[in-house]
Structures are given as structure tokens and as C-alpha cells.
Amino acid sequence: MLFLFIIVPLVLAGLLPLLGKVSKRLLPDLLASAAMLFLLVLAVFSARPLIADGGIIQQAFWFGAPLNIRLLLDGFSLFMLFTISLVSFAVTIYSINYMEHYGAKANYYALLLAMIAGMNGLVLSGDLFTLYVFLEVAAIASYALVAFGRGHDELEASFKYLMLSAVASAFVLLSIAVIFGVTGGVSFGAVAQGLKTLNIKYVVGFCSGLFLAGFGLKAALVPFHSWLPDAHPSAPAPISAMLSGVLIKVSGVYAMTRIFLGVFGLTPALTTVLTVMGIVSIFVGALAALGQNDIKRMLAYSSISQIGYVVLAFGIGTPLGILAGLFHLFNHALFKSLLFLNAGAVEQSTGTRSLDKMGGLAKVMPLTAVTSAIGSLAIAGVPPLNGFWSKLLIIIALVQAKMHVLAALAVLGSVITLWYYLVLQHQAFFGKLNEAWQGVKEAPFWMSAATVLLALLCIVTGLAFPFVIQSWLQPAADVLGKGVGVALNFIGF
Amino acid sequence: MHLFLLIGLLAFSILAILSRDLLKSAISLAVASIFLALVFFRMNAVYAGVFELSVVAGLITVLFITAITLTRGDGDVAESRGHRIVFPLFFLALAVVDLLVMKKLLGQIPAIQGSESGTFSQVLWNQRTFDLVGQVGAISAGVLAVLALFRRDDRHGNAASDGGDTGGRHE
Numbered sequence: 331m332l333f334l335f336i337i338v339p340l341v342l343a344g345l346l347p348l349l350g351k352v353s354k355r356l357l358p359d360l361l362a363s364a365a366m367l368f369l370l371v372l373a374v375f376s377a378r379p380l381i382a383d384g385g386i387i388q389q390a391f392w393f394g395a396p397l398n399i400r401l402l403l404d405g406f407s408l409f410m411l412f413t414i415s416l417v418s419f420a421v422t423i424y425s426i427n428y429m430e431h432y433g434a435k436a437n438y439y440a441l442l443l444a445m446i447a448g449m450n451g452l453v454l455s456g457d458l459f460t461l462y463v464f465l466e467v468a469a470i471a472s473y474a475l476v477a478f479g480r481g482h483d484e485l486e487a488s489f490k491y492l493m494l495s496a497v498a499s500a501f502v503l504l505s506i507a508v509i510f511g512v513t514g515g516v517s518f519g520a521v522a523q524g525l526k527t528l529n530i531k532y533v534v535g536f537c538s539g540l541f542l543a544g545f546g547l548k549a550a551l552v553p554f555h556s557w558l559p560d561a562h563p564s565a566p567a568p569i570s571a572m573l574s575g576v577l578i579k580v581s582g583v584y585a586m587t588r589i590f591l592g593v594f595g596l597t598p599a600l601t602t603v604l605t606v607m608g609i610v611s612i613f614v615g616a617l618a619a620l621g622q623n624d625i626k627r628m629l630a631y632s633s634i635s636q637i638g639y640v641v642l643a644f645g646i647g648t649p650l651g652i653l654a655g656l657f658h659l660f661n662h663a664l665f666k667s668l669l670f671l672n673a674g675a676v677e678q679s680t681g682t683r684s685l686d687k688m689g690g691l692a693k694v695m696p697l698t699a700v701t702s703a704i705g706s707l708a709i710a711g712v713p714p715l716n717g718f719w720s721k722l723l724i725i726i727a728l729v730q731a732k733m734h735v736l737a738a739l740a741v742l743g744s745v746i747t748l749w750y751y752l753v754l755q756h757q758a759f760f761g762k763l764n765e766a767w768q769g770v771k772e773a774p775f776w777m778s779a780a781t782v783l784l785a786l787l788c789i790v791t792g793l794a795f796p797f798v799i800q801s802w803l804q805p806a807a808d809v810l811g812k813g814v815g816v817a818l819n820f821i822g823f
Numbered sequence: 824m825h826l827f828l829l830i831g832l833l834a835f836s837i838l839a840i841l842s843r844d845l846l847k848s849a850i851s852l853a854v855a856s857i858f859l860a861l862v863f864f865r866m867n868a869v870y871a872g873v874f875e876l877s878v879v880a881g882l883i884t885v886l887f888i889t890a891i892t893l894t895r896g897d898g899d900v901a902e903s904r905g906h907r908i909v910f911p912l913f914f915l916a917l918a919v920v921d922l923l924v925m926k927k928l929l930g931q932i933p934a935i936q937g938s939e940s941g942t943f944s945q946v947l948w949n950q951r952t953f954d955l956v957g958q959v960g961a962i963s964a965g966v967l968a969v970l971a972l973f974r975r976d977d978r979h980g981n982a983a984s985d986g987g988d989t990g991g992r993h994e
Contacts, residue, residue: 467961
């Protein structure tokens, strides 16, 4: 059943360019949205009962015949599957209207589905090399999606992203090769067991450094962030939402966390490096966002800042820190996708991304303004929205771990976040309506539906945060809290 | 011998990056790849060597050179005028090398395979099936990327020439 998470989007991705010849819009829209809804339902209703007794390994079947494919599902991977499916569904329904003016919808959905198949495969793999292969699947699709508009900026951003991402992949692959050389295995269990019996801390340190650089590049952590402020704004808005909302988390944060916490085991040195990188990312991202005039570029810098919070929380390594990191990861997926989708709606209506040229758009785009305000307040950590609770948990976890200076800095970072989001809201939506936008209309139905869905989720997750923590986050935090113990249970996987 | 091969690999890799001429760059890359293949062979990684030689040094170089040949001289990149002669010559040389060397190299495979009782295919098909699915995904993503980026505009307006500082595309 778990194999469906990979094979459904992959097969559909292969079919869509052909089906696109028959129906240019209706069939691609329908099939892509239906597939995303199916995966979301699968994650919520079918996959969740499977982790009732902890993680499982499931053999894949193809038309009844068993395949030699084993998929690893535990609380952490299920949580990521759910996040991917949720954001993907919102992005797909948004694309129904938004991608009209790009054309080639079938090709677009095919690439989006390939990217989702790659992310799902990455999350379900219990093996370093398989993880790398699926990392590449998602990455290749994302290069093309960034360049989808084929303008000068898009192609340049995509090329920059491709080059830096290739360097990241090389680091990851080299590290996997070294690990395979010393432990004789690549599955999480074999590697964890091998590293436990061998006393090779310098080799582990070297590999950790390579993974840190590789996954740090994928997650756009400072100082590996230079590609993101070009790539994320250049992509079509739904893809910006996918990249900032999910991809950097799956191919960067998930992979890094899974390996560092679940296979290598968190060491004091890693804690220091992760917390320092986290806090530096928070400030570099936030201060850079403050100076932006391009709405999507501001959001992209904000992603660097918010990923800093997630990594900072994971770096603490305490159960509360891990829980807080997961919660902020989920929340950021919701509100950053929402904000990028809103930015896309504004860009489509006005033809500009420049905040200077906007102003008073709330009068002509009230729904977009309201959902954008919810997203902005949520990301800035205003109660009772979801971002408030996750940031609060991060700060409590820092205080509990006696990292008082970092806790104070995290609060300061949040204040800066509130500052630039108020600037964004003020310049784009409030004030006197710019005369040029008199004729501007509210975003079309499916675009609004997607943003309203995400805005509601931001509110509901904030109000019902104990339920969200209990049902989705705690199983994931338990897996990470057990450290390498989980991987050791799957020896022979 | 290893040192000589590694120095050769490094030197031609650097040359491939530094060369201003795309054609020279592609050929340097192919030579670097041949050095790497020889390193693989010396370390008994015959499969890796064969793939490196046939796919990277051979097939990919041919693709690169074909692409360079098809590129018109209206870009910013300086092109060698001799590509029309160099390409067939290189292709011929590659074919001769293939004929002389590859048969012998490929001949080595069953011997090693025999001693390891078909490990290679067993590893590829039975143990790494999940990776194969991923590789299918990666190749599909590549094909879909080509389809998407080299598409014909099916909409009014011209996305290809659209750009500008804000990237805006207002209809």
C-alpha cells in the first residue's frame, strides 16, 4: 500500500504528457488534483493505523507480485508524508487557475508529480543510497519547475540552483560512499550498527561535515543559502510554495535529521553546529528579508530564517526541542505555502512583485488580503495562530536546555519577522489603493479555495494544537527521541 | 602508475573546466573519464570501468559534441571552427578504440561474474530494486524536464521572451 505513494504520482507523471495531447486542461487538472487528494486520504486514513505499534517495514507489490522493495514507515516518515500530501493538494488546486497563463499544464503537472514521487520515495526509504536516488528525482524535477516560465531570470535561477544542488548531491554521495566503505552497508540499521561497533569518530565527523554541507545546501541554511533567493521567487507561485513549503524540508531538514538523529546519533559537537547554523540562518534570513522590495524574494529570505528555527530546535536534541522543531516545520509548510500562493495571486492580478508599486489591494482583493494577513501573523508568531505555539515551544525548549542567550535571540528573530511581515502587509494591502489597480479583481475560485484552505488550517492548527501534537507530532517526535535505537531495530532491512 | 593516472584525471578535469572552447572542454572531459575508467579497471571495478568508458567517455561525449555542433555561432560562447572535422574524427577514433579495447574489456566480465555467481545482476535487480524505481523516476524527470522546457508555446503571449526585473507576466 505504501508503494502507492511513489508509484501513483510516478505513473501519472509518465502518462500526463500523453493525456495532455487529448485534453490540454481538464484531464490534467482533474487527474492531478484527484491523485493528490487520494494521497492525502491515504496518508490520513490508511497509513496512520500502520504506525500504531511503532515503525513498520512494508514489502511492495506490483499487481499482486511481491517486489524486492521494502518501505520504511514510522511516525516521522508518516508526518512528512502527510505534510507533503497536504501542501501538494493545496498547490494542485491552486494551479488549476494559476497555470492557465503558462500553458503546457500537462507537462507542469507531470513534473510536479515527479517531484512529489521523489519526495515520497525519499521519506519512505530506509537506506542511505535509496534516499540519495529519490533526492535526485525530486531535485531534477524541481530544476525544471523553477525554469518553467523560460524567461531569463527563471533560467538563470534554475542554472544557479542546479549547479549548487549538484555540489550538494556530490557531498552527500561522497559521504555515503565513505560510510559504505567503513560499515559495509547503506541501510539505516546496518550503518547504525556498524558505527556503533567501530570506533571511528573522525570518519563519522568527516561524513557529518559532508552531510551538513550537502543537506545544508538543500535546506538553504546559511552559509549555503545563496541559491534560494533566486530560485524560489523565479518559479511559478505554486512551485515556490512547494519548494519553500516542502522540498527544502524534505530534501534538507528531513534527510539531515533522519541521519544525524536516527543513524549517527546526535553528538555535542553536532548540537553546537546545528544550533549555531540555526540561529545564524534566523538572523541572516530575517535581516535580508527586511530589505527586500520584491514580495516573493522577501518570502524566500523568510524561508531561510524559518528553516533556521527548525534546525535550531532539532539541534537542541531534547524531546521538547524535537517536538517543537517538527511543529514549526509543519506550521511553516502551511503558512509559507499560503504566503507564496497569495503572492502569486497578487502577481497575477497586478503583474508586479514589487511592493513599492502595490498598495491598498485589500479593497480589490479582500480574500487574498485576509488570508495573507493570517499567514503573516501566523509566521510572525502572533497568538493564537499556529506559529505562536511552535515558536513558544522552541523558546521553552531552549530555556530548558539552559541556552538562554539563544532563547533571547530566537525571540528577537521573531520580532524582526513580525516587523517585515507588517511592512509586507502594509505596502501590499493597506493604505490608499494605487490607481493602476482599480480594475484588479479577486483571485479566481480555485486559487482562493487553496489559500482559504491553508489559512483555515493555520487557525485550526493554532486553536487545536494539543490535538495536532498528540495525533501527528508526538509519534514523529518519539521516533527521533529514540535516536539510533529505531534504526537498530531495523537491522537486516 | 596510480599516481600517474590520478594526475592525468585531475589535469584533464581542470582543463575541461578552464577551457574556453566548448569542444576542447568536452574532449578534455572525455580524456579525464578515460583516466578514471583506467583507475576503475586497476582497482578491479570492471563494471564501473566499462560504464565509465562506454557511457561517460563514449556516449555522453558524442552527445556533447553533437550538441556543440548543432549550436549556431550566434551565442556568446566562442566556438572552434574545426568542429566539423573534429567531430567525425573523434567519433571514428572512439569507434576504433571501442573495437580494439571494449571487446577485450567486456570479455573480462563473465570471468569475474562467474567467480561471484552473477552478483552484479543480482545486486542490481534483486537487492537494489527500490533504487531502480528511483532511477526510473530520475530519468523520467529528466525527460519531462526536456519536454517542459523545450515546449512549443500553446498559449498566446510569449513566455520565452518574458522576463524583466520582477518576472511579472500580467495578462
